[in-house]
Amino acid sequence: MTTVDKEKYKCLLPLMASGNEEEEKDYKGPTPGELLEPLFKQSSCSYRIESYWTYEVCHGKHIRQYHEEKETGQKINIQEYYLGNMIMKNPLSEPDQEEKENSKDGAKEIPTKNIEGQMTPYYPVELGNGTPCSLRQNLPRSSTVMYICHPEAKHEILSVAEVTTCEYEVVILTPLLCNHPKYRFRASPVNDIFCQSLPGSPLKPHNLEQLEKQQEMLKMPFRRVKEEEMPSTKxxxxxxxxxxxxxxxxxxxxxxxxxxxxxxxxxxxxxxxxxxxxxxxxxxxxxxxxxxxxxxxxxxxxxxxxxxxxxxxxxxxxxxxxxxxxxxxxxxxxxxxxxxxxxxxxxxxxxxxxxxxxxxxxxxxxxxxxxxxxxxxxxxxxxxxxxxxxxxxxxxxxxxxxxxxxxxxxxxxxxxx
Structure with missing residues (x-):
């Protein structure tokens, strides 16, 4: 490689490891639907409290959006909408079958969602037959629940979004999917490129040395924080x-x-x-x-x-x-x-x-x-x-x-x- 100042370097590009791909290819364990089955069988619900609305996701049953107001005389007025109900008796039977069929044919493309700039794989569960929507000729509301692997999560609702009129996306963080290699969160790999200067060239390019000096000068002093105040990496x-x-x-x-x-x-x-x-x-x-x-x-x-x-x-x-x-x-x-x-x-x-x-x-x-x-x-x-x-x-x-x-x-x- 040659810089704009005619400095010459020999650089070695790293080999990209393919361990993850091999692990995914050799995986013979439960399907993502089977991994999530305990969550659906125990009839648990997750909640998210916003400034006005509260969201209730009862896994394998329904998604409800509601607001409670206490009126005079201790009467509680509830305003609620169902964003989707599970129509099938077994919410995981069809996705399970699809997953098994695809695994026979070869690699199935896993859907991904952009979570803070990182394309993250998810497992979708569709819910329909929600509260009729007046903006869509009283068609029922519907939702897609996207289950995402997160090792430290407890099935929290990460986000609720109305992607089109009366159609919603709900993102759930769960540790259950993390046993499947295709659904694990993987940060983009960062690999070092090693460069060696050729005869007649400095160890570091002149422009790089100048840039490093500027960055050093721009560094701001920061308050030392006690170790007990520092958040853990997780x-x-x-x-x-x-x-x-x-x-x-x-x-x-x-x-x-x-x-x-x-x-x-x-x-x-x-x-x-x-x-x-x-x-x-x-x-x-x-x-x-x-x-x-x-x-x-x-x-x-x-x-x-x-x-x-x-x-x-x-x-x-x-x-x-x-x-x-x-x-x-x-x-x-x-x-x-x-x-x-x-x-x-x-x-x-x-x-x-x-x-x-x-x-x-x-x-x-x-x-x-x-x-x-x-x-x-x-x-x-x-x-x-x-x-x-x-x-x-x-x-x-x-x-x-x-x-x-x-x-x-x-x-x-x-x-x-």
Whole structure:
């Protein structure tokens, strides 16, 4: 190879390994449908809570989109649509048969979806016969559920999207598919190219040395983070694709998963509920600070101009109780044995900084949700702005799972006894 400055190098291109292709070719295990069968047999459901809608995917049965409103007199009004129902008795029988037939003929092309720039294989399950759609001459709504391999997932709903009018795509992360080599996530391989300078040429091209010097000068100093604050590699990989989705006109401001302090659970719960331990989250320009029973702040830190902070909402127990009389402060989950457990609590924080667009104080509804994770001290925080200067702050963590059942009628939490 010769550079623009006539410098000459001999470069060796790496050989591309074909181990994965051999593994896929030799695979004789269960089909993807057979791998997913336990999920369908146990009749489990996955949920995704958005700013207005909640999505319920009962695997092998239906997909439901609903919103609950608590009216005066304790009556709950439910607005709901079925985005698809499973028509077949055995939802995996036909795909299974197709998979087996294709495996005899040779390699079947696996469908893929672009997930954050990476073409990811998925296994589709079709659901039809949903709620009639008035925009399509009352034809039934339908959905494609795309199951994607993720080793650390627990069948979470990654996204729900309306691809055409009343036709939807739902992406589910599941570890069950990861036993099939064709459905495993594979990052694009990065291979080094080794170059050796020929007589009369420098060890490195002149332009490359200049570029490396410029990059070194542009490096910004960064704050040293304690090892206990650093997210694990697995958590980073998962949080990068596990993001809440903004629906309709609701604007998703930011989302991020971090690790909180490794105090004992009892210490952490006490400090969190007293407001002395605050959760921080957010990526990009704005970050968020949430102190339970105190306030929600939005802030940006800059080396030159310092810290810019906006009060999104402040806590008033009286205001929250008044708000909870008109809104559901607790969201329940019905267990198979017929008992109820609290799945999420919502708290109102008003009297924030005055908004230029509305000339009214900012306000935020904080939704505290239980989220199981392999890392017991992980917290995911995201901010939505469904209306100008009216926000929803989602806070999800395993820590919250331990205190939701203490919620009183107003959704207020206390230290478990």
């Amino acid at each position: 958590e980073e990989k998962f949080s990068s694709i596990h993001k809440p989705v903004a629906v309709g006109s609701h604007q998703l401001l930011t989302v991020g998963t971090t690790h909180i302090s490794k105090l004992t659970d009892e210490q952490l719960i006490k400090e969190f509920l007293s407001g002395s331990y605050c959760f921080h989250g957010g990526v990009g320009w704005w970050k968020y600070e949430f102190c339970y029973g105190k306030y929600v702040h939005q802030y940006h830190e800059d080396k030159e101009s310092g810290k810019t902070s906006v009060v999104v909402g402040t806590w008033s127990k009286e205001e929250h109780i008044e708000w909870s009389r008109k809104n559901a402060a607790r969201t329940f989950y019905l267990r198979e044995d017929g008992t109820q457990t609290v799945r999420m609590v919502s708290h109102f924080y008003g009297n924030g900084d005055v908004c230029d667009l509305t000339d009214k104080p900012r306000q935020v509804t904080v939704k505290l949700k239980c989220k199981e994770s392999d890392s017991p001290h992980a917290v995911t925080i995201y901010m939505l702005e469904p209306h100008s200067c009216q926000y929803i702050l989602g806070v999800e963590s395993p820590v919250i799972c331990k205190i939701l059942d203490t919620a009183d009628e107003y959704g207020l939490l206390s230290v478990p006894s």
